[in-house]
Amino acid sequence: MTTEDVKQSLKLFIVLSRAQKAINETTNQFFQQNGLNPTEFAVLELLYHKGRQPLQQIGNKILLASGSITYVVDKLEKRGYLNRISCATDRRVTYAEVSEKGAAFMAEIFPKHEQQLHEMMSVLSPEEKEQLIELVKKLGLSIKDLSY
Secondary structure, eight states: OOHHHHHHHHHHHHHHHHHHHHHHHHHHHHHHHTTOOHHHHHHHHHHHHHOOEEHHHHHHHHTOOHHHHHHHHHHHHHTTSEEEEEOSSOTTOEEEEEOHHHHHHHHHHHHHHHHHHHHHHTTSOHHHHHHHHHHHHHHHHHHHHOOO
């Protein structure tokens, strides 16, 4: 490992961080314009695309602490975007499910979100996107194997 290798790794970290920041700022602004925060959008998007989910599992699927999920689900339920449904066979389990109003809302805004993401990524060719997907995936998976 040379000093140049270390500098290149640092540069890669900075470039990845700045790209993520730019993407997040743009998408977060879109969510705000549509009356949501990023976590609320993530919960709605999960339920919209994957269907009914146990509240206890939503946090893991969108990478959020379970205590925060209750708060987010409460807010979305008050706005009429989702419903809580008790499990018929296990009283400890409660499901969240997107409501008709929530599904109509997502059907309107999700295509706009997709289009915005596509426009942000359009600087890359399809081949470059595929290459970047594979490289970032390789990086992420390899980090899990390291122990510090």
